[in-house]
Amino acid sequence: MRAVDAIMECLKAEGVEVVFGYPGGANLPTYDAFVDAGIRHVLVRHEAGGGHAAEGYAKSTGKVAVCLGTSGPGATNLVTPIMDAMMDSVPVVFITGQVRTDLLGTDGFQEADILGITMPAVKHSWMITDPADIPQAIHEAFHVAGSGRPGPVVVDIPTDLSKADIDYVVGQLTPLDLPGYQPKFEGNMKQIRQAARALAAARRPVLYVGGGAISAGAEDEVRQLAAVSKMPVTCTLMALGTFPAPDDQWLGMPGMHGTRTANYSLDEADLIFSIGARFDDRITGKLSEFAPNAKFIHLDIDPAEIGKNVPAHIPIVGDAKQVLSKLVPEYESLDADPARLDAWWERIRAWQTQYPLAYEESTDSEIKSPFAVDAIWEASGGQAIVTSDVGQHQMWTAQRYHFPEPRRWINSGGLGTMGFGLPAAIGAQVGNPDDLVICVTGDGSIQMNIQEFATATQEGLPVKVIILNNGYLGMVRQWQELFWEKRYSHVDLRPEQAPFPDWMKLAEAYGWSGFHFEKKETLVEDLRRALATDGPVLVDVRVAREENVYPMISPGAAARDMVG
Amino acid sequence: MGDPGTKEVISLADLQAAAAGARSGRKHVLSLVVQNRPGVLVRIAGLFARRGFNIDSLSVASTDDDDKSRITITIDGANHPIDQVTKQLHKLINVLKIRDLEPADTVTRELALFKVGVENGPHRAEVLQICNIFRGKVVDITKRSLVIEVTGTNEKIEALEDMLRPFGLIEMMRTGEIAISRGRDET
Numbered sequence: 001m002r003a004v005d006a007i008m009e010c011l012k013a014e015g016v017e018v019v020f021g022y023p024g025g026a027n028l029p030t031y032d033a034f035v036d037a038g039i040r041h042v043l044v045r046h047e048a049g050g051g052h053a054a055e056g057y058a059k060s061t062g063k064v065a066v067c068l069g070t071s072g073p074g075a076t077n078l079v080t081p082i083m084d085a086m087m088d089s090v091p092v093v094f095i096t097g098q099v100r101t102d103l104l105g106t107d108g109f110q111e112a113d114i115l116g117i118t119m120p121a122v123k124h125s126w127m128i129t130d131p132a133d134i135p136q137a138i139h140e141a142f143h144v145a146g147s148g149r150p151g152p153v154v155v156d157i158p159t160d161l162s163k164a165d166i167d168y169v170v171g172q173l174t175p176l177d178l179p180g181y182q183p184k185f186e187g188n189m190k191q192i193r194q195a196a197r198a199l200a201a202a203r204r205p206v207l208y209v210g211g212g213a214i215s216a217g218a219e220d221e222v223r224q225l226a227a228v229s230k231m232p233v234t235c236t237l238m239a240l241g242t243f244p245a246p247d248d249q250w251l252g253m254p255g256m257h258g259t260r261t262a263n264y265s266l267d268e269a270d271l272i273f274s275i276g277a278r279f280d281d282r283i284t285g286k287l288s289e290f291a292p293n294a295k296f297i298h299l300d301i302d303p304a305e306i307g308k309n310v311p312a313h314i315p316i317v318g319d320a321k322q323v324l325s326k327l328v329p330e331y332e333s334l335d336a337d338p339a340r341l342d343a344w345w346e347r348i349r350a351w352q353t354q355y356p357l358a359y360e361e362s363t364d365s366e367i368k369s370p371f372a373v374d375a376i377w378e379a380s381g382g383q384a385i386v387t388s389d390v391g392q393h394q395m396w397t398a399q400r401y402h403f404p405e406p407r408r409w410i411n412s413g414g415l416g417t418m419g420f421g422l423p424a425a426i427g428a429q430v431g432n433p434d435d436l437v438i439c440v441t442g443d444g445s446i447q448m449n450i451q452e453f454a455t456a457t458q459e460g461l462p463v464k465v466i467i468l469n470n471g472y473l474g475m476v477r478q479w480q481e482l483f484w485e486k487r488y489s490h491v492d493l494r495p496e497q498a499p500f501p502d503w504m505k506l507a508e509a510y511g512w513s514g515f516h517f518e519k520k521e522t523l524v525e526d527l528r529r530a531l532a533t534d535g536p537v538l539v540d541v542r543v544a545r546e547e548n549v550y551p552m553i554s555p556g557a558a559a560r561d562m563v564g
Numbered sequence: 565m566g567d568p569g570t571k572e573v574i575s576l577a578d579l580q581a582a583a584a585g586a587r588s589g590r591k592h593v594l595s596l597v598v599q600n601r602p603g604v605l606v607r608i609a610g611l612f613a614r615r616g617f618n619i620d621s622l623s624v625a626s627t628d629d630d631d632k633s634r635i636t637i638t639i640d641g642a643n644h645p646i647d648q649v650t651k652q653l654h655k656l657i658n659v660l661k662i663r664d665l666e667p668a669d670t671v672t673r674e675l676a677l678f679k680v681g682v683e684n685g686p687h688r689a690e691v692l693q694i695c696n697i698f699r700g701k702v703v704d705i706t707k708r709s710l711v712i713e714v715t716g717t718n719e720k721i722e723a724l725e726d727m728l729r730p731f732g733l734i735e736m737m738r739t740g741e742i743a744i745s746r747g748r749d750e751t
Binding site: 115116119120123124127129144178179180181194197198200201202270271295296302303304307308309310311312313314334336 | 579583584585599603606611648655656657658659660
C-alpha cells in the first residue's frame, strides 16, 4: 500500500471526519489519496485559514483536528495557527509535505525547515525519514495532540517517502513508542484532601477556572463544586461557559478587561483555587501585587504551570475532571459551614452593585459597540457558538455575551491572532452543522483572513459574520489615546473618513448575503432577520468610532487600580 | 458561638509554598537521559534560549545504550528557577529522565586542553612543574609551545588556568562538565 493511503487509513482509525487543508507540489501524493479515501476535505483559501479552521473545529467539538499544507510557503503559512494552538492548548495534527529527501538541505524549490521553524511552537513534531514509520508517527501525533495538556503537533513527510510502498495492514495499530510522555491524570489523593480542607477553612475563597477545565470536560464537576461550596466563581477568557453566566455565584471574567468584582475578589481573596488556569499577565496585572493575601491551590495537568507565576501552596498535578470528582465528596464530608462566607458575599454583592459593566449609552440612534453585543446576544437567544477576532470587539463580546455552556466561545486568547475569527467560525460550523455560528469581528481583523469567505460559500457553511465597524484598529487606537497622548499612528482604516471597503459589494462578490445596520432602535430586529437568513451572511454594523473598552487594568498596574 | 466556621480544618496561615520562580543561589548540574534521535539537542537548546535560561556548560554523548544519549547541563541557580527549568525540560517528549544532582553525592569531571607559549627556556621548566602539580599531561610539544591535558572539577581547571595565564596562555578548550552519582545506584 502507498504510504499516503496508509495515512488515510490511520486518519479513519483515529475517527477523523474532516480535514482542513491546501494542496501543493510536495503533498500531491496525499491529495491523490483523498480522491478515493472518503474523508471530507475542506479546501481553504490560505493555509493560515486552514489552521485556524482546524482550531475552531477542535475547540468547538473537543476532537483532535487535522490540517494539511504543502512544503515551503504552505508550511510557513501554518506557523501562526500552530503557535496559536500552542498558546491556547488546542489539539491539532498538522501534516506538512516536504521536498524530496535527495533535495533536503539544498535550498530546494519550496523547501523550508518547518520542523526547525516550529520547534518552539509545537507540543512535539516528527520528521519522517523512513516511510515505514509513517503510520506510527500519525498515531503518536494524535495521541500527543489530544492527551494530557492538548496542543499542536507537526508531522513533516518528504514527498518521495509519502509515495513509497509500505507494509500496512488496515486496522492493525502499531504500539506507541513514547516512553518520555506520561501525563498524570489522577491527582495525588493526599493533596486533594488537603485542598478540600483548605477550601473548608477559607473565608474569602474564589474558584478561578481556566481553559484546562474545558479541555478536561470538567464543567459538571466545576458546577458541582460551586453548588456544594457556595463559593464565587470566575472564568478566564479561555474558560467562559464552564460556569454559566449569568448566575448568582458568577463574578464575571477577571483580568485586564474583566469585571471589577472578579478582580477585586481575587485581590482580597484568602484562598484562590486555580482549576486549569495559568495566571497569565493579562489576568494578574502587576504580578508582585496580585492577590497579596491569598494562598493558592493550583490544579493543572501540566506541572510546569504550577509555581510558574504564583506560588502554589497546594499543588495538584492532574486532570481537572478526575481531580474535582474526588475533591467534591471530600469537601462535602467536612460539613463546611456556608455561613462562614456570608461576610465575603456581602462584600462581593456590594462591588456588583457599585460596579456593573456599564457603558455610556448614545442619546441618538448611534450604535455603541456594547449595545451591539447585547443585541447580538438577544437576537441569537444567547445560544450561538461565537467566534471572535482580536481587539475591542473580542473584549466586549467576552464581557457581555453570556455563555451558558463551554465550547460556545471560540477565540484566540494567548497569541491574540487577528484573522482567527472567520476561519474559526468555518471550522466550528463544520463541526456543529446544526448550530448557529456567529463570528463577531472588527473591520481590521476580518480583513486578515477575508479570503475564507470563499471557503464558506464553496462548502455551503451558513456562518454569520458580524463586523463591529468603527473604521479603526480600535484597541490600538484606545492604547494610543490612553497611553500615547492620543497621537494616533496608522490606526485609521478609512480613507477620507468614508466607510471602506464596500462590504455589501464584497458580500455579493463572494455569494454571501449582506446587511448593513446603523440604527440602534431596530438593531435587535435587524439582527434577527440577518441571522435567520439562509447561507453565509455578512452584517456590517456601523458603531461609534471612538469607544474604549472598560474597565481596564492599565499595563503594569495592579488589579485593584482598575480604571473606567 | 463565635464566627461561623467548620470543624477539623487546617489553618490557611500554616500553608507554606516556595515563592514562584525561587532561586537556589548555587550551581546546579542537571543530568538528562534523552532519546538518541535527530533534533533532540536542538529542542533542548531551543527551550533554554526561549525561556531565557543561560547554560554554563553542556556536554552531550552517547551512553552504553545506543538508543539513549546523556546530556549534562550546568546552570546557575542564582539566575534561574531550577524547578521551572526541569519542569519545562520534562515536557520535551524525547527527554526520558532528569536528575538535579546533589553536589555532595556526585562526582563531576571536566577535561581541558591548554596551549601555552614557552618561547624562553626557563619558563618551560616552570610550566612543566605546575603541570605536574595539577597532574596534567603534556600531549604536544614544540620549541615554542606546550599543550597540556588536565581533568578535574571545574574549580581545579580554573585554578590551573590562573596559574598558566602569566606564562602566555594561547588558548584553552574545555569539554564542559560531566557528572555521575556516587554509590551503586544509576545516575
